[in-house]
Amino acid sequence: MSTDRTPTAPAGYVQPELDVRALTEVLDGEYAEIRDLVRTNLVTYASVLEEAEELGFDAYRERVRDIVVEMAATGQTGMGFPKRYGGGGDVGASIAAFETAAFGDLSVLVKTGVQFGLFGGAILHLGTERHHDAYLPDLITGKLMGCFAMTETGHGSNVQALGTIARYDAVAQEFVITTEGDQARKDYIGNAARHGELAVVFAQLEVGGESEGVHAFVVPIRSGGEAVPGVDIEDDGRKMGLNGVDNGRIRFDGVRVPREALLNRFADVTPEGVYKSTIDNPDRRFFTMLGTLVQGRVSVGGAGVNTAKVALTVATKYALRRRQFAAGSQEEEQLLLDYGLHQRRLLPLIAQTYALHFAQDVLRAQLHNVFSGLEDDPQARRRLEARAAGTKALGTWHATRVIQECREACGGAGYLAVNRFAALKADSDIFTTFEGDNHVLLQLVAKGLLTDYASEFEDLDQLGMVRYVTGLAVETVIEKTSAHKLLERVRDLLPGGDEWDQEAGLLDSEYQLAMLRYREEHMLAGVARRLKAGVDRKRDPGAVFSEVQDHVIAVAHAHVERLVLEAFVEKMRTLPEGGNKVALGLLCDLYALSTIEADRAWFMEHGRLTVQRSKAITREVTDLCRKVRPLAGGLVDAWGVPAAMLRAPDLVG
Numbered sequence: 034m035s036t037d038r039t040p041t042a043p044a045g046y047v048q049p050e051l052d053v054r055a056l057t058e059v060l061d062g063e064y065a066e067i068r069d070l071v072r073t074n075l076v077t078y079a080s081v082l083e084e085a086e087e088l089g090f091d092a093y094r095e096r097v098r099d100i101v102v103e104m105a106a107t108g109q110t111g112m113g114f115p116k117r118y119g120g121g122g123d124v125g126a127s128i129a130a131f132e133t134a135a136f137g138d139l140s141v142l143v144k145t146g147v148q149f150g151l152f153g154g155a156i157l158h159l160g161t162e163r164h165h166d167a168y169l170p171d172l173i174t175g176k177l178m179g180c181f182a183m184t185e186t187g188h189g190s191n192v193q194a195l196g197t198i199a200r201y202d203a204v205a206q207e208f209v210i211t212t213e214g215d216q217a218r219k220d221y222i223g224n225a226a227r228h229g230e231l232a233v234v235f236a237q238l239e240v241g242g243e244s245e246g247v248h249a250f251v252v253p254i255r256s257g258g259e260a261v262p263g264v265d266i267e268d269d270g271r272k273m274g275l276n277g278v279d280n281g282r283i284r285f286d287g288v289r290v291p292r293e294a295l296l297n298r299f300a301d302v303t304p305e306g307v308y309k310s311t312i313d314n315p316d317r318r319f320f321t322m323l324g325t326l327v328q329g330r331v332s333v334g335g336a337g338v339n340t341a342k343v344a345l346t347v348a349t350k351y352a353l354r355r356r357q358f359a360a361g362s363q364e365e366e367q368l369l370l371d372y373g374l375h376q377r378r379l380l381p382l383i384a385q386t387y388a389l390h391f392a393q394d395v396l397r398a399q400l401h402n403v404f405s406g407l408e409d410d411p412q413a414r415r416r417l418e419a420r421a422a423g424t425k426a427l428g429t430w431h432a433t434r435v436i437q438e439c440r441e442a443c444g445g446a447g448y449l450a451v452n453r454f455a456a457l458k459a460d461s462d463i464f465t466t467f468e469g470d471n472h473v474l475l476q477l478v479a480k481g482l483l484t485d486y487a488s489e490f491e492d493l494d495q496l497g498m499v500r501y502v503t504g505l506a507v508e509t510v511i512e513k514t515s516a517h518k519l520l521e522r523v524r525d526l527l528p529g530g531d532e533w534d535q536e537a538g539l540l541d542s543e544y545q546l547a548m549l550r551y552r553e554e555h556m557l558a559g560v561a562r563r564l565k566a567g568v569d570r571k572r573d574p575g576a577v578f579s580e581v582q583d584h585v586i587a588v589a590h591a592h593v594e595r596l597v598l599e600a601f602v603e604k605m606r607t608l609p610e611g612g613n614k615v616a617l618g619l620l621c622d623l624y625a626l627s628t629i630e631a632d633r634a635w636f637m638e639h640g641r642l643t644v645q646r647s648k649a650i651t652r653e654v655t656d657l658c659r660k661v662r663p664l665a666g667g668l669v670d671a672w673g674v675p676a677a678m679l680r681a682p683d684l685v686g
Contacts, residue, residue: 048663049612059613062129062394064129070107070109074104075677076675078100082678085140085276093140094228097277102174108121112127113127118169129397132332132336134336135340140460141277146223146333147223148175148178150328151329152224154325160251177231178230179229179230183235190469192247193247195235195247196216198211198239199239200239203305203306207292208250208292208295210252212285218283225279225282226279230254233296235248238308240306245300245315248300251296252264254283263286265284267282268280274463327421330468330469334424340457341432343674344436347443347679348379348438350686351446354368354685354686355368378438387620387668388600388621392424400417422474422477423478426593427597433465453681475586482592539650539653540622540653542622545602553592567581598624601625619657622657629642629650633650
């Protein structure tokens, strides 16, 4: 691998020395030990990457199940559960383990997530001691396999409108679980088609004829390998990817479970049939319940970033080996990564991957603090939920884009299954959908920004949120960001006054942050004005909100990009002086300026970029790519993707 200074490096530029091992330690952070355990396990079971292609449909599913259970025995998958039940008692470590496992076969990853994150997480966070004692010990070892039965054929994102019913029979002291029509069947449920014995079923609770909203119940679905009476299970069959995960559909026909089957951390039903909850407001109760399950979004976002690392490692190593065309008639053919276009294709994506990695670090720390009780208050939980939603969306979209770009950057060779892109592309594509559709998640982020009254906002259902956002909250946002006050806010954002950004250095992190903050604030004010204009004309709030959804998504996207850059800048400030800090500084600048460049039309339209300065940013991005190019091999090596996970022998050497 060539890491020498290349002829394309700018004159007078001194290339920093990269210490790859030390950079890996920075990236692994406090969870280096669990990450190394996962890497070891990935290598131990590396054969599954070939088996995914060679085994039959059923045999591959069984192989994935076996690997998940065997990995559980090493402690890798139980880090987030209490020590008293055999877990590791460390929520942050559980996320780090899951992220790292995304270097390997993604069916194994998702099967792990279903079993320990979704099924196990629901019992841990929604249940009480009786459920923990009954299920967690066997669940943590993989002896007891289960499902997370939330999504229905007719309702994915809108969980409050689920159609499955759980009616309480006070005489028998049992809940009766019923699927009310095909739209209410549980669908795409992992572990359902083959291995699950229990399901955490989300259903509308009815007590004494009154609906109490969605609650979760532990329901047996299989015994001795066969569906129990009243439960009908159908295999979803082959999917676009993740065919090692046995997704299925479940219907319930009057299935009876004891009163104790209700996961009763937030609400319970007395033997006589009296509903009780410590949270009086049903909407707040619902959002509190769902908020405990945020770990899934944090996990999937991190997994997306790590699948991008695999693709970029393969493509970068290939670009440092593969030669194509000679620059002159007598010269040796050039390495792909010496071409400016190839640098432009790959190196900003490496920078963005580093940025998202550090943003994920911030999110993981927030999750750990909230779920460990270090920062457990309603405001901290809302901040966590909003950040998890936005980071998951950007991280998984990034994975999809990176895998495609890297496949193309490897030419025809990238199309061969042995070179990983086929599996990465097929298996990770669903990341943009599960644990929350990305567009829906960004709407949640934007609504939080618009209202500024999260405690009131939390109590509202979907329709209530629309009405609230287009009513009282809009008045508040307009008051904050109306035209006559916007200039003052801009001056706050631009430390040297309204014209400061026209003269500030492009590589000044304060300039870069100010640009992204300005865009976010301006967009927020704009969408609030559009909402208020519709309301003032007495139009239907739902219709008004629908019309501005594109603007809403743009606000949220801008907000999360700003958070990502802030995370990178803050990380830079903590690093000791030396070559690694200089190298990461180049990446931070490259991420910031390529982000501004990608949306330069907006910045020019809104007076924040002149034509000349826009061109200067493009030149600077190209210059940064030249500076990063000699470091590229070390930068991808620092991610620590095990060689056995890359496969691609002809590409990476």
